[in-house]
Amino acid sequence: MTGGWCQRLRTVARVYWVLVSASLRGQMQYRLDFIGNTLIQAIMGADSLILIVAVLARFGPIMGWTTMDIAMLFAVTRVGNGVYMLICNELDRFEAYMVTGDFDSLLIRPWPPLFTLLAQGTGVRRLSFLAQGIAAFAVAAPRLAAVGAVAGCDWAWLALAMAWTSLLYFAVGLATAAAGFWLTRIDELQVFTMIAPTTATTYPLDVYPSWMRKLLLSVLPIGLGNYLPLRFILGKGGSQADLLWPAIGCPLAVAAALWLWNRGVSRYSSTGT
Numbered sequence: 001m002t003g004g005w006c007q008r009l010r011t012v013a014r015v016y017w018v019l020v021s022a023s024l025r026g027q028m029q030y031r032l033d034f035i036g037n038t039l040i041q042a043i044m045g046a047d048s049l050i051l052i053v054a055v056l057a058r059f060g061p062i063m064g065w066t067t068m069d070i071a072m073l074f075a076v077t078r079v080g081n082g083v084y085m086l087i088c089n090e091l092d093r094f095e096a097y098m099v100t101g102d103f104d105s106l107l108i109r110p111w112p113p114l115f116t117l118l119a120q121g122t123g124v125r126r127l128s129f130l131a132q133g134i135a136a137f138a139v140a141a142p143r144l145a146a147v148g149a150v151a152g153c154d155w156a157w158l159a160l161a162m163a164w165t166s167l168l169y170f171a172v173g174l175a176t177a178a179a180g181f182w183l184t185r186i187d188e189l190q191v192f193t194m195i196a197p198t199t200a201t202t203y204p205l206d207v208y209p210s211w212m213r214k215l216l217l218s219v220l221p222i223g224l225g226n227y228l229p230l231r232f233i234l235g236k237g238g239s240q241a242d243l244l245w246p247a248i249g250c251p252l253a254v255a256a257a258l259w260l261w262n263r264g265v266s267r268y269s270s271t272g273t
Helices: 002-027 031-044 047-059 067-087 094-100 103-107 113-119 124-146 154-183 187-200 210-217 222-233 241-267
Strands: none
Touching: 047 067, 067 124, 067 154, 067 222, 094 103, 094 154, 103 113, 154 187, 154 222, 154 241, 187 210, 187 222, 210 222, 222 241
16 A cells, blocks of 8 residues: 555656656756846845835834844745745746636646646746845844844744745635636736735734734735744744644645635636637
């Protein structure tokens, strides 16, 4: 029994790698264009962090959060978003599959459509998001360690926060894509469910009104993965439960998104073209 499952996992991994490799070869045919776009996006995407640094330099900490504290929050958010965009790039452009009927081609493959969708288009051109997060982490980590704000097991919790954030991005992105089975056009919805929460959660949620904090910790729960753990790790309040809530919320969010996706697939009727 165990051998059979291992064989299936190896087969799945091999098929996934074949599909991903084909996608990477296609995208890397123009390497100079890839490098240029990645660098430009990395520089342009750092404007929000630069704005935060400028404001804090002028007015001081915001509700107890210093420049390095917010830089670490930015790092966790961007790394989580970067991993999601790298692996789940096709979810972000799922509207095109609905409008053109290209989703039909996924249904005739001998694999679940979600697996094929994720494997056929990696977001290698969006490595800039990951690069921004890594750069912010490289700047903030040694400074926070020097003042004792992060030490010991905190580093493991920070790594887990990045993993939780990636999973929550996947859950929200998958649910948004699944809405396309009913709405078809979801570009505007993605602004609300993906882009706006990404911008909002690069700041401490303390600065927002109560209703917005609840929204970013429940319906659009990106803050559950980054803000809650960092609030406790960096000594900004909360309790040890803040480290455990993501472990409960992430599986529930992913399960709910998968359920919505499967419901959408079962009702899909193609474009008729």
